[in-house]
Amino acid sequence: MALRPEHLRSIREFVAEELTPQQEYLDSFADAPLPLYERFHKTGLANWWLAQDLGGLGLGLADSVDIVSELAYGDAGAAFTLFVSILGTSIVELYGSPDLRTTYLEPMARNGTFCATVGSEEEAGSELSRITTTATRHGDEVVLTGEKYFSTNAGFADFAIVVARSEEAADGYLAVLVPRDTPGLRVVRRWEMIGLRSSGTYQLSLRDCRVPAANVLAGHGLRLLEFGLNASRILIAATAVGIARRIRDLSMEYGRHKHVRGEPLTANAVFAAKLGQMETWIEVMRNQCLAAAREYDTLMATPDAAAEFRRRGSLRSALTTKLFCGQTGWSIAGTGSEMFGGLGYTTGSNIGKLVRDMRYIAIVEGGEDVLRDIVYSRYVVPPTKRI
Numbered sequence: 595m596a597l598r599p600e601h602l603r604s605i606r607e608f609v610a611e612e613l614t615p616q617q618e619y620l621d622s623f624a625d626a627p628l629p630l631y632e633r634f635h636k637t638g639l640a641n642w643w644l645a646q647d648l649g650g651l652g653l654g655l656a657d658s659v660d661i662v663s664e665l666a667y668g669d670a671g672a673a674f675t676l677f678v679s680i681l682g683t684s685i686v687e688l689y690g691s692p693d694l695r696t697t698y699l700e701p702m703a704r705n706g707t708f709c710a711t712v713g714s715e716e717e718a719g720s721e722l723s724r725i726t727t728t729a730t731r732h733g734d735e736v737v738l739t740g741e742k743y744f745s746t747n748a749g750f751a752d753f754a755i756v757v758a759r760s761e762e763a764a765d766g767y768l769a770v771l772v773p774r775d776t777p778g779l780r781v782v783r784r785w786e787m788i789g790l791r792s793s794g795t796y797q798l799s800l801r802d803c804r805v806p807a808a809n810v811l812a813g814h815g816l817r818l819l820e821f822g823l824n825a826s827r828i829l830i831a832a833t834a835v836g837i838a839r840r841i842r843d844l845s846m847e848y849g850r851h852k853h854v855r856g857e858p859l860t861a862n863a864v865f866a867a868k869l870g871q872m873e874t875w876i877e878v879m880r881n882q883c884l885a886a887a888r889e890y891d892t893l894m895a896t897p898d899a900a901a902e903f904r905r906r907g908s909l910r911s912a913l914t915t916k917l918f919c920g921q922t923g924w925s926i927a928g929t930g931s932e933m934f935g936g937l938g939y940t941t942g943s944n945i946g947k948l949v950r951d952m953r954y955i956a957i958v959e960g961g962e963d964v965l966r967d968i969v970y971s972r973y974v975v976p977p978t979k980r981i
Contacts, residue, residue, distance in 0.1 A: 601642075670952075678747060679709045685755055767815035820908045824903075875925070
């Protein structure tokens with residue numbers, strides 16, 4: 595199915611009615627606004643990327659770029675909450691058994707619920723090969739034990755994809771589907787974030803969590819995570835487009851009412867040049883997101899997408915798109931904040947929230963230095979020496 599005009603109209607109505615009027619609440623670090631997400635489900639667009647044979651709309655990643663941009667225009671935290679499940683569901687879709695796909699993805703399409711992906715640990719940081727969470731086979735079960743640091747949606751997700759070390763696995767790492775009600779799985783705390791406060795990111799503890807061995811996904815756990823991150827990184831980049839569009843519009847609104855030397859700020863040549871540059875960056879960011887998303891969609895449509903993604907791991911286009919949009923979006927946020935003068939460094943305008951929200955793009959799912967290193971080691975050094 596392709597994205598239709600009525601889909602975008604529904605999203606814009608949701609943004610206008612549910613997100614933009616509630617900026618103070620969404621930035622307050624109140625409980626994760628689950629009723630808000632339930633209302634999004636009523637638009638018929640929740641988990642829009644899930645395949646049609648699972649009851650979803652089956653929209654591709656290229657269509658998702660504009661969906662996420664529209665949502666992020668209203669609130670980046672809400673956008674992140676609503677799309678980040680694509681990380682885990684895409685892994686299950688390609689590397690889970692038919693029974694896992696049916697049992698866990700169909701309810702998400704039907705109910706508009708969430709999944710989480712659990713990889714990071716305090717000591718390992720960005721070096722996921724150093725994780726210490728273990729997965730040990732006991733008969734027809736797998737037992738997981740460890741501490742996980744950051745996982746968005748984990749406090750209310752239907753299930754989590756947990757990446758763990760296994761001495762019994764030939765490749766050393768597993769990705770395991772763990773239902774939320776599994777004994778021994780506990781939320782330690784919800785992190786208080788600087789931005790994206792309407793999303794929920796949690797620290798988890800796993801103590802002798804037993805799940806069926808059939809819940810182990812096929813393949814090297816870290817490689818599967820790399821695959822899943824392609825889609826979510828591209829959509830994280832797309833949130834920069836939505837936030838930047840909102841900054842542009844707020845700046846224009848401020849410029850119409852702010853007078854300098856007897857004229858509206860919008861008549862000032864310096865102000866106009868900054869907005870013209872901002873619009874240029876927004877266009878280039880969107881086009882870059884679409885190009886990366888189309889490459890992803892093309893690969894997903896190949897006869898053996900699972901093998902192709904397992905071979906490629908992190909796509910160069912996904913890495914560079916997130917890097918570019920994080921850097922460019924941050925420049926736009928800084929320019930927008932400066933346009934408001936002293937007001938831009940207060941809570942008196944929504945610009946401060948947008949600046950804080952924009953910063954997450956360069957940090958979440960691989961900081962810029964981490965991604966630059968991956969680009970270098972995978973795509974710059976001579977092929978015979980690449981990782």
